[in-house]
Amino acid sequence: MISLRLAASLAVVLQCVFCAPQGRSGDSVELWPFGRIPITFTNSVNGFTRERVLASIQEIQFDTYSGGRDCITYIPRKNEVDYVEFSTESQDSFGRVAKPGRIGGRQVVKVTDSMAKADIMQLLMYTMGSYNAFRRPDRDNFVQVNYDNIPTAFQTFFAKVNDTTFFKSPFDYNSVTFFYPFAYAKDPSKPTMQAKYEGEVFPWSVSLSDFDIENVRAGYGCGRVGDVIHKQNLLSGAVKCSFENDLCKWTQDSLNDFDFVRNNGPTKSNGTGPAYDYSNGIGYYALAEAHGHHNQKARLVSPQLAAGTYCLRFYYYMSGKDVNRATVNIRVGTVTKEFKALEGEQANQWNVFNDEFTVGQNFQVVLEAAMGPSDLGDIALDDVYYYRGRCIV
Known part of the structure; x- marks a missing residue:
């Protein structure tokens, strides 16, 4: 047998x-x-x-x-x-x-x-x-x-x-x-x-x-091609921007000293900023460039979001001896409050920000980059996600 x-x-x-x-x-x-x-x-x-x-x-x-x-x-x-x-x-x-x-x-x-x-x-x-x-x-x-x-x-x-x-x-x-x-x-x-x-x-x-x-x-030889897929997409509803074509639904703040730009490859100044984007190594990212913008601020503003709990995830590049500060802010009406701050040089690589927050009223997320006193202070962002609920880690 x-x-x-x-x-x-x-x-x-x-x-x-x-x-x-x-x-x-x-x-x-x-x-x-x-x-x-x-x-x-x-x-x-x-x-x-x-x-x-x-x-x-x-x-x-x-x-x-x-x-x-x-x-x-x-x-x-x-x-x-x-x-x-x-x-x-x-x-x-x-x-x-x-x-x-x-x-x-x-x-x-x-x-x-x-x-x-x-x-x-x-x-x-x-x-x-x-x-x-x-x-x-x-x-x-x-x-x-x-x-x-x-x-x-x-x-x-x-x-x-x-x-x-x-x-x-x-x-x-x-x-x-x-x-x-x-x-x-x-x-x-x-x-x-x-x-x-x-x-x-x-x-x-x-x-x-x-x-x-x-x-x-x-x-494993189970089911047939075309069978119903029961996928549970845990990121269903997530809004993502990789900046490959534009700024997606993010907009420049009317209060900006200067604007973010989409950049491909290295920045203008040696010794600061990324040489490659995070999304695929050959594409675009959002850049707040220090050259010509010393001690100035640039901001990207999200669409209006409904009250609730959200997770915000993005990749940031803060390399250079005079990198100053990047902040995540919550704006309700005309009042903007700081949620989290990233200060100074953060290593010569892309890093991830992943955090959650709860807001009781309709609001917007404001991503701010504050330049330092020299050209060596570029701040770059890529692959920005936000979605309802707590963060998936």
Whole structure:
């Protein structure tokens, strides 16, 4: 009588959608039989982190549900030989193994209390068997990887692979598995990955994209192409501006001493400002330029927003010996009050601002950049998001 494990293994072999092309076994992934992934947590993982991992697992199961059944099911480990163990004590500080999918035996995935939601989703996708979307064989048609700015130890994270199990859809910049342009950079002022074409941005993603879902379904042979997608887009309703084409719905303040401009590439003054945008490494960002504007202020104003709780997220670049101050302000009617301030030089790289606030009346957000006493005080903004509710981290 055939054993359940042997039957499961045969099922994997017989489903050709699970198989890598002949002659490419070095990159081929082994998937979990019937999409069932046994998991456990070590005692080192506290309740806060467990809750975040389990919530991400539930989201993936919900998103990939198809044809009246679960496509992927994470189950508590009993005595399964092959299983995933979440731990904060793994020797692999990046939570990765040589290949995605089922490795065999105890498979440790490192998590941390500070791990972002997007990083948790990436680890879960990797555990299911999905390489990062930018590692597909045709990626050089869409992105440029700058290996000279990636430490040797991390270059395998960017290597192209020949396995196409999870690459059945068009190239997907929206995949939750996509890295941001400066990931793992030796020099964080320069991108490790750039888009090949203007307008193709690498958005902030915290949920599976439509193509992520279709690729998981195709890889595990569940459902059919065109089945209803049950995606829970946690950023639904978010308003984003990457400044690729214009200032979106942000406007210059009538009280400005000077205005923000959209800029591409380096600023006019050496020793201050970014050389690349944050969205894709080749595009535009909003710049308050110190040259010619010493000790002056520029402001961008949001549309009128309804009372409530909001999260504001954006990337800022404040590099230069005379960088002064950037502030986030809340304007109700004609009264503007400071919410948060960023003072002085903030390292020669893009940094993220992510905070929430509650306002009891209709209001506007005002982003202000105050210049210092010299040209070496540029302040730049990019990828500005705001959305209702508390911040997703």
